[in-house]
Amino acid sequence: MSAAGCVLCETDGGLVVARTPEFRVVRVVDGEEARRFPAFYRLIWAHHVAEFSDLKATDRHLCMDAVTEIERVLRSLLAPAKVNIASLGNVVPHLHWHVAARFVWDSHFPAPVWAAAQRDEVPGGAAARLRVPLTEVDEALLAVFRF
Amino acid sequence: MSAAGCVLCETDGGLVVARTPEFRVVRVVDGEEARRFPAFYRLIWAHHVAEFSDLKATDRHLCMDAVTEIERVLRSLLAPAKVNIASLGNVVPHLHWHVAARFVWDSHFPAPVWAAAQRDEVPGGAAARLRVPLTEVDEALLAVFRF
Numbered sequence: 001m002s003a004a005g006c007v008l009c010e011t012d013g014g015l016v017v018a019r020t021p022e023f024r025v026v027r028v029v030d031g032e033e034a035r036r037f038p039a040f041y042r043l044i045w046a047h048h049v050a051e052f053s054d055l056k057a058t059d060r061h062l063c064m065d066a067v068t069e070i071e072r073v074l075r076s077l078l079a080p081a082k083v084n085i086a087s088l089g090n091v092v093p094h095l096h097w098h099v100a101a102r103f104v105w106d107s108h109f110p111a112p113v114w115a116a117a118q119r120d121e122v123p124g125g126a127a128a129r130l131r132v133p134l135t136e137v138d139e140a141l142l143a144v145f146r147f
Numbered sequence: 148m149s150a151a152g153c154v155l156c157e158t159d160g161g162l163v164v165a166r167t168p169e170f171r172v173v174r175v176v177d178g179e180e181a182r183r184f185p186a187f188y189r190l191i192w193a194h195h196v197a198e199f200s201d202l203k204a205t206d207r208h209l210c211m212d213a214v215t216e217i218e219r220v221l222r223s224l225l226a227p228a229k230v231n232i233a234s235l236g237n238v239v240p241h242l243h244w245h246v247a248a249r250f251v252w253d254s255h256f257p258a259p260v261w262a263a264a265q266r267d268e269v270p271g272g273a274a275a276r277l278r279v280p281l282t283e284v285d286e287a288l289l290a291v292f293r294f
Contacts, residue, residue, distance in 0.1 A: 051230055052211075053218045064211045071200040082240060083198055086233035090249055090257035093229060102237055110237035112261040 003048040008094040013044055017138040018145035022046055022062060025070060025141055027134065037113050038127035039078055039101035039137060041070055050093040066145070067097050073140045074101040077132050081109065105129060150195040155241040160191055164285040165292035169193055169209060172217060172288055174281065184260050185274035186225055186248035186284060188217055197240040213292070214244050220287045221248040224279050228256065252276060 002009035014026025028040040043066055049055060055063060071083045080101035087097050102109050106126055107117045122129055149156040161173025175187040190213055196202060202210060218230045227248035234244050249256050253273055254264045269276055 051218060051222065052232060053215045053222065053230075057212070060211060060215060061208050064207060065204070068200045068207060071198060075198065075200065082235070082237045083200075084233070084235045084237070085199060086231070086235070086259075088229070088231045088233070088259055090229045090231070090259070112233075112235055112237070112259065114259040115261040116263070 001047045003094070006048055006094050007092055008044055008096060009048050013096070014042055015138075017041070018142045020066075020145055022059065023066060025066070025145060027138060033113065035125050036107045036117075036121055037100050037102070038125070038130055038134060039074055039080070040113070041074075041099045041141070043067055043070060043097040043099065045095040049095050050089065052087055052095060054095070063095075063097070067099055069144045070099045070141065073137060073144060074099065077137050077140060078130055084113065103129070148194045150241070153195055153241050154239055155191055155243060156195050160243070161189055162285075164188070165289045167213075167292055169206065170213060172213075172292060174285060180260065182272050183254045183264075183268055184247050184249070185272070185277055185281060186221055186227070187260070188221075188246045188288070190214055190217060190244040190246065192242040196242050197236065199234055199242060201242070210242075210244070214246055216291045217246045217288060220284060220291060221246065224284050224287060225277055231260065250276070 012026055015029045016024050016026050018025040023043050023045050026042050028034045033040055074080060074083055078101050081104045082102045084100045084102055100113055107119055107121045111118055127134055159173055162176045163171050163173050165172040170190050170192050173189050175181045180187055214232060221227060221230055225248050228251045229249045231247045231249055247260055254266055254268045258265055274281055
């Protein structure tokens with residue numbers, strides 16, 4: 001169920017905002033990603049599986065229903081220009097979904113967060129430009145997954 | 148159901164390898180992406196919706212079951228190092244899922260396909276390094292979605 005040396009088996013991989021038996025939801029809080037893309041969350045599957053298709057159908061549906069709930073919270077509270085969802089895992093092959101709210105003013109929009117920057121970063125960090133504090137988003141996510 | 152000026156409403160957006168009432172599956176065949184990432188497919192939702200969470204639950208499950216089938220065909224025929232799945236849509240906000248087989252020898256691995264190259268491209272195009280011709284992958288996808 002866990003793999004030695006896997007960073008997502010051995011660490012939380014971000015600030016945990018909600019946890020269920022099947023997965024946890026974390027906010028990216030470290031480094032350049034957090035500074036440039038303030039509402040950047042990840043759903044990390046509890047068990048160590050590499051590919052989405054390694055999950056059985058009920059777990060895949062549960063997983064994507066949860067990703068959808070994250071997206072809905074981001075849309076509802078932050079009104080982003082777009083939500084980006086991705087499961088890559090080339091470096092850390094432990095199933096995790098990136099769910100990031102994107103804004104026309106973020107440093108990379110409309111390019112992917114992994115591409116080259118399109119403009120300067122928001123001075124002082126992008127979080128200050130959000131409609132609501134990120135702690136409010138965290139709390140809304142906890143409320144969704146607590147019930 | 149369709150939006151004026153949307154490139155995915157008005158064009159196929161790639162080589163169509165399968166089509167159902169709900170979506171089409173296309174292979175990326177043009178430009179640098181196709182040359183660098185030979186087994187790069189997209190599932191494009193038929194109706195014009197921007198975000199995954201705009202779909203009702205049954206459509207979301209159907210959509211991701213189809214993405215899973217694409218992933219399974221890629222894994223089965225090509226044995227990639229990893230499959231990358233993403234719904235971004237910042238430039239074209241019409242729901243589409245990128246499903247790309249990644250290989251340790253591709254020009255960007257382990258970076259995302261949207262990031263900077265890590266090494267030179269495979270001379271003559273990466274498709275030649277695949278286990279089977281892409282037409283065989285296309286046929287396998289058609290077989291999956293025909294039934």
